[in-house]
Amino acid sequence: MQLSKENLLAFYQTMVTVRTFENKAAELFAAGKLPGFVHLYIGEEAVATGVCANLTAQDYITSTHRGHGHLIAKGGKVDLMMAELYGKATGYCKGKGGSMHIADVDLGILGANGIVGAGQPIAAGAAFACKYKGSGAITVCFFGDGASNRGTFHEAMNLASIWKLPVVFVCENNMYGISNCQRDHMNICDIADRAAAYGIPGVTVDGNDVVAVFEAAAEGVKRARSGDGPSLIECKTWRWRGHFEGDPATYKNPEEQKAWLQKDPIPRLAQKIIDLGYATDADLAQIADAVKAQVAAAVAFAESSPDPVPADVLTDVYAGQ
Numbered sequence: 001m002q003l004s005k006e007n008l009l010a011f012y013q014t015m016v017t018v019r020t021f022e023n024k025a026a027e028l029f030a031a032g033k034l035p036g037f038v039h040l041y042i043g044e045e046a047v048a049t050g051v052c053a054n055l056t057a058q059d060y061i062t063s064t065h066r067g068h069g070h071l072i073a074k075g076g077k078v079d080l081m082m083a084e085l086y087g088k089a090t091g092y093c094k095g096k097g098g099s100m101h102i103a104d105v106d107l108g109i110l111g112a113n114g115i116v117g118a119g120q121p122i123a124a125g126a127a128f129a130c131k132y133k134g135s136g137a138i139t140v141c142f143f144g145d146g147a148s149n150r151g152t153f154h155e156a157m158n159l160a161s162i163w164k165l166p167v168v169f170v171c172e173n174n175m176y177g178i179s180n181c182q183r184d185h186m187n188i189c190d191i192a193d194r195a196a197a198y199g200i201p202g203v204t205v206d207g208n209d210v211v212a213v214f215e216a217a218a219e220g221v222k223r224a225r226s227g228d229g230p231s232l233i234e235c236k237t238w239r240w241r242g243h244f245e246g247d248p249a250t251y252k253n254p255e256e257q258k259a260w261l262q263k264d265p266i267p268r269l270a271q272k273i274i275d276l277g278y279a280t281d282a283d284l285a286q287i288a289d290a291v292k293a294q295v296a297a298a299v300a301f302a303e304s305s306p307d308p309v310p311a312d313v314l315t316d317v318y319a320g321q
């Protein structure tokens with residue numbers, strides 16, 4: 001598939017926004033400015049970007065504890081996200097959620113989630129609602145290799161299959177569940193093979209190639225929209241950072257880490273754009289500068305925002321109701 005100049009430049013902008021937001025979050029966390037845990041998606045940007053480029057505002061996604069990339073790719077606002085990371089009253093969850101609990105239902109973002117695998121049944125439920133209402137919308141469920149070992153995965157895949165639900169399961173196989181390498185936590189190489197157990201298509205793609213991800217997702221989305229039911233896409237990728245900020249990741253093989261850093265999805269896309277004559281280095285630098293300014297503005301917004309007040313501690317939560 002030959003994607004247009006507009007498509008590829010939009011991919012670039014999204015991937016650079018995710019990377020810039022996350023690099024800034026790493027810096028802020030190290031400076032002690034962000035309360036709570038932060039799990040970064042650096043290196044995995046092509047997955048969220050390629051998948052979400054197939055979605056409309058009406059479609060839904062479920063996310064994970066590593067959700068910033070999914071949220072940005074689905075249209076989440078970086079200033080409200082940054083304020084949430086800071087725990088400020090202007091954040092997406094008014095400062096009560098932090099990095100792992102950002103949602104924007106108006107944008108179809110059903111929530112990042114600190115419980116591994118929790119998004120899978122939520123995605124099946126959202127897809128059931130779409131089918132029941134005949135809305136034409138679909139749901140994408142993002143999850144990791146570790147989460148594909150949970151019962152929620154098998155239950156959601158089975159129900160989605162028998163009910164032909166409009167859902168695309170996207171496994172981001174970054175090869176680690178915390179410090180546990182995929183080689184040690186499952187006896188298969190390709191998680192996409194698990195689709196066969198549910199009678200649905202399963203495909204493995206290079207998760208660091210945004211165009212390959214886009215194309216695989218386009219197939220899954222087409223199938224879901226046309227009423228043929230779910231599919232499973234496994235995107236092989238790599239988490240550059242530790243499991244969470246502060247984790248030195250000493251369990252990773254340094255040679256493997258080095259090899260994956262060479263496969264950085266962003267310069268790879270930049271090279272493609274330049275080779276096709278769609279933009280110059282200077283044009284791409286201009287995009288990166290604009291994104292940097294946007295993220296700097298998000299930090300300024302967060303830093304100048306008020307803290308939540310103690311009187312609001314029980315508002316917008318279910319406690320006591």
Ligand SMILES: Cc1ncc(C[n+]2csc(CCOP(=O)(O)OP(=O)(O)O)c2C)c(N)n1
Pocket residue numbers: 064065066114115116117143144145146147148174175176177178239243
């Ligand atoms: C139900 C549940 N079990 C365990 C944990 C602790 N935990 C947090 S992240 C994680 C690993 C998740 O690995 P994976 O699904 O591959 O996602 P990745 O972190 O690689 O993106 C675990 C076990 C949890 N949060 N929820």
